[in-house]
Amino acid sequence: MKAIGIYKNTSVDEENCFIEEQLDKPVAKGGDVLVQVKAVSVNPVDTKQRKMKEDDGNFRILGFDAAGVIEEVGEDVQGFEPGDEVFYAGSVARQGSNSEYQLVDHQVIAKKPSNLSFSDAAALPLTALTAWEAMFEKMHIPLDIEANKGKTILLINAAGGVGSIASQLAKLHGLTVIGTASREETEKWANQHGTERTINHHKPLHPQLEALDFDNDTVDYVFCMHQLDKAWDDIIEVIRPEGIIAAITGPVEGIKLTDLTSKSLTLVWEYMFTRTLHQTDSKYKQGEILTKVAELLEEGRLRTTKAEELKGLTAKNLQEAHKRLEAGSMIGKLVISV
Amino acid sequence: MKAIGIYKNTSVDEENCFIEEQLDKPVAKGGDVLVQVKAVSVNPVDTKQRKMKEDDGNFRILGFDAAGVIEEVGEDVQGFEPGDEVFYAGSVARQGSNSEYQLVDHQVIAKKPSNLSFSDAAALPLTALTAWEAMFEKMHIPLDIEANKGKTILLINAAGGVGSIASQLAKLHGLTVIGTASREETEKWANQHGTERTINHHKPLHPQLEALDFDNDTVDYVFCMHQLDKAWDDIIEVIRPEGIIAAITGPVEGIKLTDLTSKSLTLVWEYMFTRTLHQTDSKYKQGEILTKVAELLEEGRLRTTKAEELKGLTAKNLQEAHKRLEAGSMIGKLVISV
Known part of the structure; x- marks a missing residue:
């Protein structure tokens, strides 16, 4: 099978940033399924992993979001069979999805929403899992819409990959969603994806909250998805007593x-x-969360966060995708379809 | 009325560390009750507040734990009347309890457990509120005993004021309680107050957890009540993925x-x-928590954490109490009865 990866850390400006190799097709054993990859998306973890790659002679396949078709199931797999269309983020401890075929633990995958294309679906797993785990598990935001009435969440970097799905999930569960965006296009994107009001993270946040037509100039939750150190003082100023701050980067x-x-x-x-x-022991919850997210997508209550698609899973397209990510001005998600 | 306090920050070694003044007895208005103080206890917040006192000419009464009898209620007070025996921590934003009479918001007080003396009751409010809020609200530890089966909490400084009640509350709610103590007497005290196993915080914690006869050498929760910076590396090592660390100091x-x-x-x-x-808006919960704690004390499911009592609320006794706290080797709580 064809796989794209690296032997050592590389720069996105190098000519051979990624290498295409022909590898043996892996065999599904135990709780693994073998997936024929149809689309992948890129995330900041890809560029971080690329830069951290040790020059140890091993070929590293990146890619931590995929949608595809199950080709083969291991003997311990339950709930999936060959031919099932699935989507997942997988694990950074294993080879990634930038490959014709990939092995993945069946506990962390789910059936792809039937109304979404592979590329629309591949945009979502890593970011949806991040947003769901952060908000509904670790921040303990209730899944009960009524309980969230009157509660406000501030999303720092609302138009980014995680922001674009966090905003939808937060709004869907009854929270008032205020997001930060600093450009006209990110503001527009955020407002199309669940954010009710945008404020600019390059300016002090508290006066901007005060200027909004809300009862409160403070927020119950802050989910920071970009440059925690720069946002910190503003976060401390606008968050209510007993509030919860979540960070992913x-x-x-x-930080004091x-x-x-x-x-x-x-x-x-x-x-x-x-x-x-x-x-x-809780890893099976990732399969459950993705199943729930797939239902919400099928019901039309969530939408994909795919903003752009490159056609063809090639070393050149992967390099282009990493280059865009490193430029730091990404909106939503960038997908590469096979 | 007699009140003991300070005009400026003082050292516990000074001759006149505290001053006794005669002040007008305050009048209960609004949601306040006026309490005739019968016993107080001392906490680290007292010595911190003493050291922070500005030399602004104002007389500051410390003391943030008390038990006493209501003398008078404000026009908005509900649920309390003159003659009621109560216990509470009050507020650091107001004058404290080292005084013959004290005004306190009725929302943050509760009826004193009927089976406890004033001095046994005065030992508890600040520390019980701290332990309850930390564990059952902010760490989201369920109040459901069954849900906590198999879960372990590590208490750093289990024999201290907060530790002695946190350990009892954690055990009562089904958690396995491991506490740190470094001396024979603190180990004994901790074991008498809910801690099931003690380990020594002056030695690496992980090997000590491994040596215990438990299934796991890691813990779900860590509640650090002493020198977070020194304990940090050990905490990170022994806590499970997705674990929760609480700190009060x-x-x-x-800290990285x-x-x-x-x-x-x-x-x-x-x-x-x-x-x-x-x-x-949540401040009324402190009244509710203390009411619950009082019930548990009356049912004999919790015991006081009073370790020692000084008789007579005098400047001399208060100075002695602050001296003991600053020495840093306190076990349980030190109470001063009027």
């Missing part, structure tokens, strides 16, 4: 933890790959 | 927040005075 240098004390704040760290990396 | 310098990432950990800050300081 640093930098964290210079004493800022948490007077208001008794909680800081939640969400890393979607914790469950597969540490093989926690 | 620093220092926090040097990136340690939270791989395991998707949550850091909760608990400060009992957040609700009264920021006048949150």
